[in-house]
């Protein structure tokens with residue numbers, strides 16, 4: 001079984017996230033999403049609208065997602081890749097180059113982001129109304 005892993009906050013789930021998850025799953029047979037916890041979001045400087053539990057409930061309902069685990073630290077990726085026997089790490093190309101160190105342990109793929117959508121844009125546009 002070819003396992004793929006990706007990481008993120010996935011707040012206010014939108015079609016950019018779904019495009020990423022669909023393409024990530026197409027790289028293997030089993031997709032793990034390491035979902036940023038509320039505490040880790042603080043470390044990332046993000047305050048998500050939905051809690052970890054709410055964001056996990058949404059991700060668990062997505063056909064492309066096979067497993068959701070917590071992302072608690074920046075440093076857990078190598079351990080996750082090894083412990084979950086992951087073949088491919090994938091993330092949007094806004095992170096291009098940042099996780100190349102993982103190529104010692106797995107394939108590293110950066111996918112083009114979906115243009116014109118982001119959680120921040122959704123919040124901004126709604127605030128304008």
Ligand code: C2G
Nearest residue numbers: 007008009010011016017020091092113114117118
């Ligand atoms: N994404 C995308 N297109 C968008 C918006 C997001 O492809 N228009 C992708 C991002 O590139 C990322 C994933 O969707 O791969 C989740 O996005 P975020 O929740 O913003 O993830 P981020 O906060 O960047 O967390 O350790 C890594 C971090 O946890 C990544």
